[in-house]
Amino acid sequence: MAKSAPMSKTLPSLTAQSPLGGYKMIVDGTSLIEVTGLSMVSVAPLAGSQAAFQTATAKLFKTGKSDSSKPSATMALDRPGKQRCILMPSAQNQWFLCFDDDGTNPIDAAKALLGKSLSKQMAMTDQSDSWVILALSGPQSRRTFARICPIDCSASAMLIGTTARTSMEHLGAIITRRPDEGDHQPCFWLLSARSSAASFLHTITGSPPFRD
Amino acid sequence: MATDQGKIANIPGLAILADISGKTIAETGTTIFRPPYTPVPIAAFAGRSRGKDFRPTRLTPSHKWASAEGAVFVETGAWLRAQWYPKTGETEWRQSVDREVLATRASVGICDVTTLGKIDIQGRDAAAFLNHVYANGFAKLPIGKTRYGLMLREDGMVMDDGTTARLGETHYVMTTTTANAVGVFRHLEFCRQCLWPELDVQLISITEQYAQYAFAGPNARRLLEKLIDSGEDISNEAFPFMACGEISICGGVKARLFRISFSGELAFEIAVPSRYGDAMIRALMAAGEEFGVTPYGTEALGVMRIEKGHIAGNELNGQTTARQMGLGRMVAQSKDSIGLVLSRRPELVRDDDYELIGLKPVDSDQPLIAGSHFIGIGASTVAENDEGWVTSIAYSPHLKSAIGLGYIQRGNSRHGDIVRAVNLLGGQDIKVELCSPHFIDPEGTRLHG
Numbered sequence: 001m002a003k004s005a006p007m008s009k010t011l012p013s014l015t016a017q018s019p020l021g022g023y024k025m026i027v028d029g030t031s032l033i034e035v036t037g038l039s040m041v042s043v044a045p046l047a048g049s050q051a052a053f054q055t056a057t058a059k060l061f062k063t064g065k066s067d068s069s070k071p072s073a074t075m076a077l078d079r080p081g082k083q084r085c086i087l088m089p090s091a092q093n094q095w096f097l098c099f100d101d102d103g104t105n106p107i108d109a110a111k112a113l114l115g116k117s118l119s120k121q122m123a124m125t126d127q128s129d130s131w132v133i134l135a136l137s138g139p140q141s142r143r144t145f146a147r148i149c150p151i152d153c154s155a156s157a158m159l160i161g162t163t164a165r166t167s168m169e170h171l172g173a174i175i176t177r178r179p180d181e182g183d184h185q186p187c188f189w190l191l192s193a194r195s196s197a198a199s200f201l202h203t204i205t206g207s208p209p210f211r212d
Numbered sequence: 213m214a215t216d217q218g219k220i221a222n223i224p225g226l227a228i229l230a231d232i233s234g235k236t237i238a239e240t241g242t243t244i245f246r247p248p249y250t251p252v253p254i255a256a257f258a259g260r261s262r263g264k265d266f267r268p269t270r271l272t273p274s275h276k277w278a279s280a281e282g283a284v285f286v287e288t289g290a291w292l293r294a295q296w297y298p299k300t301g302e303t304e305w306r307q308s309v310d311r312e313v314l315a316t317r318a319s320v321g322i323c324d325v326t327t328l329g330k331i332d333i334q335g336r337d338a339a340a341f342l343n344h345v346y347a348n349g350f351a352k353l354p355i356g357k358t359r360y361g362l363m364l365r366e367d368g369m370v371m372d373d374g375t376t377a378r379l380g381e382t383h384y385v386m387t388t389t390t391a392n393a394v395g396v397f398r399h400l401e402f403c404r405q406c407l408w409p410e411l412d413v414q415l416i417s418i419t420e421q422y423a424q425y426a427f428a429g430p431n432a433r434r435l436l437e438k439l440i441d442s443g444e445d446i447s448n449e450a451f452p453f454m455a456c457g458e459i460s461i462c463g464g465v466k467a468r469l470f471r472i473s474f475s476g477e478l479a480f481e482i483a484v485p486s487r488y489g490d491a492m493i494r495a496l497m498a499a500g501e502e503f504g505v506t507p508y509g510t511e512a513l514g515v516m517r518i519e520k521g522h523i524a525g526n527e528l529n530g531q532t533t534a535r536q537m538g539l540g541r542m543v544a545q546s547k548d549s550i551g552l553v554l555s556r557r558p559e560l561v562r563d564d565d566y567e568l569i570g571l572k573p574v575d576s577d578q579p580l581i582a583g584s585h586f587i588g589i590g591a592s593t594v595a596e597n598d599e600g601w602v603t604s605i606a607y608s609p610h611l612k613s614a615i616g617l618g619y620i621q622r623g624n625s626r627h628g629d630i631v632r633a634v635n636l637l638g639g640q641d642i643k644v645e646l647c648s649p650h651f652i653d654p655e656g657t658r659l660h661g
Contacts, residue, residue, distance in 0.1 A: 014462045016485075016491075017487055046414065047412040105466065123414035123416075129420070129422070130421040130486070171268050195270035195272065195419075196290065199264070206265070
């Protein structure tokens with residue numbers, strides 16, 4: 001975009017809205033809360049850059065270089081600490097890097113996290129506004145999946161970090177098991193398309209324990 | 213067998229069989245019935261799939277705004293799109309649509325185009341990838357430019373059309389039609405993973421990521437100039453037709469701007485992260501107040517594209533070729549692309565092939581019916597005399613007449629001919645004049661303004 005001489009005018013400011021306006025519901029200790037304030041950038045290593053990507057993620061997530069800790073197609077990586085930083089598998093050779101939104105352009109922030117030297121070796125796309133994320137946690141959270149989710153989300157089948165691209169009541173979804181909360185209560189993040197967020201919410205709140 | 217599971221068809225079938233074999237039905241015997249043996253109400257099959265449980269709905273970020281404006285929505289796949297925005301006193305849809313078309317061409321109109329498919333394409337071989345996927349050339353598209361592209365299936369028929377913008381050295385954004393967004397993405401993934409795995413290309417959908425608005429009309433630029441940040445220049449010289457790029461608006465929001473047009477007017481499309489979609493439409497409407505800005509829906513969009521002679525789903529229905537659409541020269545012969553070889557099949561390059569034409573009723577008071585077939589004056593109304601069909605129709609408030617697009621054999625050489633448009637279902641048989649499909653501004657002076 002070409003630049004011209006500065007103009008003096010009053011501009012309206014644009015107010016951001018989350019997909020569900022910060023939705024929150026708690027039933028018998030099981031909660032469904034919209035996750036907000038998160039930037040999400042898809043990262044796909046270009047040809048020949050997989051090793052560099054692995055080195056960068058090992059450094060970012062402090063996982064070392066063992067095979068079991070490299071970015072996988074099924075397990076998310078979580079950086080310890082107060083700031084959220086998660087690497088979630090999203091497709092073949094593609095991950096979503098999720099981190100706290102501090103107002104920085106998400107792509108610039110993702111490049112800073114992975115190392116700027118790596119930026120030309122990765123396809124990076126802002127996905128921060130593409131998804132609704134609902135955190136489902138509490139003692140009865142697995143009951144929610146029983147009818148509307150085709151995959152096994154039991155404790156033994158879905159370990160902490162396990163991430164699956166699946167569907168919930170015919171809506172495309174990503175389910176990732178987050179670290180337990182409080183008194184060993186399971187927590188899941190449910191991701192689905194932003195445009196159908198209201199339908200997604202309707203599906204989940206129409207399931208136990210939110211509607212028994 | 214369908215819902216009755218053969219209960220109705222079975223008995224006549226057995227009776228015919230018995231008759232042929234010279235037996236009674238009882239002697240012939242019965243088949244083994246499929247369950248359910250006892251009739252079950254169809255509602256029971258539907259079960260809980262009713263109302264909101266029937267299927268998901270996709271809403272654009274400015275849906276609440278459109279609802280408050282009184283928009284009448286139409287289902288486009290799972291999306292709800294505004295068809296038109298009735299104003300007080302308008303009792304019939306055409307009143308709203310005519311007003312929206314006239315206002316847009318006279319000043320400026322805004323249309324929510326968020327539902328168009330958007331695909332982010334990156335990688336060192338992205339240009340080569342696009343050059344194979346599209347029938348026309350993409351290898352030399354400069355950074356900061358958008359190009360209209362035509363995608364063929366392997367059988368040489370047109371699959372989809374849309375624009376692709378080059379945002380960086382190895383970075384492109386493709387738009388698809390709303391209806392084909394998923395199909396095109398799946399096709400691209402098939403090409404990437406199965407046909408050319410050696411190409412270094414990554415794809416991801418960004419349809420959900422951006423709220424996108426088209427604003428068209430002679431005041432489109434003046435409207436946008438009120439919202440862009442200091443230092444941005446969208447003059448015709450700095451940002452000409454088919455330009456694209458990142459732009460800072462409303463105090464620092466990073467948007468993508470495309471100078472593309474479906475209406476034939478001076479037009480832009482602006483894409484902002486979805487979180488700002490609701491605020492963006494309100495800001496555009498407020499900024500456009502002094503120009504009498506008018507929101508327009510899919511019907512007005514359809515009228516303007518027909519007035520301009522742009523093809524859409526009715527012309528691009530999976531059974532038509534680029535040549536038939538008048539876009540044969542876009543299919544580059546100097547490079548390989550999907551569909552190129554089979555688009556050269558003799559049957560697809562016949563001299564008497566169907567060609568896209570415009571049409572208008574000889575009596576301008578008469579309406580047109582889409583799907584009508586062309587029959588010669590004086591010819592009997594039988595399939596053998598069928599010369600083509602009407603694909604799209606609209607009432608043009610500018611021409612004060614119904615207008616249409618259609619395919620007719622040797623159409624390009626028949627402008628000025630009078631034929632009949634016959635619709636036996638609609639009970640219509642009228643004379644129409646064939647003409648160029650470009651009803652408005654064929655020179656494109658408005659577009660480049």
